[in-house]
Amino acid sequence: MRNTAWQKQVLIVHPDLRILSSYQSLLSGNNFSVVVARDIPTTLLAITQHHCDLAIISSSIAEAGDGWTVAAVIKMAFPRSFIAVLAPGQDVLTLQAAINHGVQEIYDSEDSPDEVVKAILSSSTRNEAAADQTRVSHLQ
């Protein structure tokens, strides 16, 4: 049996089963414990049952734009989590939605899961390092 005590936990929310499966496979291979949800009720249940270090959420789950609210709920439940949203394009309104819903990064829905996972792993590591550096500099 796999020891998951030290693994980071990721929640992936996307209505497309093939995309969910791709992310699940890629992130499991990067030593994440993966929880997936295709709809909002399952997502809410997952939030009550699992910790979340990283979330990858489609901006549109059942309806256009409902993923932003899901992102905000996950951020409220897990304030230190890294939240990435997959959205069609990056215009000002999308960027504004990301900021105002507590999202750390947005990626184009058309990007391949492989590219997105690489970028997220790099970005979340940078964020952690920056947070650590800030803490250290304030202790000095």
Place this chain on the structure above:
Amino acid sequence: MGKAYILLADDEPNVLLTLKLVLESDGYEVVTADSAATAIALMNQPRRFDAILTDLNMEKEDIGLDVAREAAKLLPRPAIFIITGFASIENARAALKIQVEHFATKPIDLNDLMLTLNRLLHGRPSVGIQEGLIT
């Protein structure tokens, strides 16, 4: 009982005065700055700010991002709000990178701004709201 302290930076006197009055009427203690340089200088004084609201275009275009960057270095980190009439992909992306809490475009929806401010500060320790000052 403590109050929540807010630093408000905008080079338009009318905006500065209006927002100050609105925030004070909701129970906040507000310090104003009419430039990014003044705002950054105020941040480096001992007073702790619970939230920093800044315009983007003051002495120069997008200089409010410098205010936000300086604010993001403070510990405890204040909630950072950017308010702008000139949102662009570039400044919005920079704001996302700084991880500001709120990005509002002018004309400001005051109701939305106050709701967000109250929600963000409500969860913060040692802020007056927690002691029942702001309801």
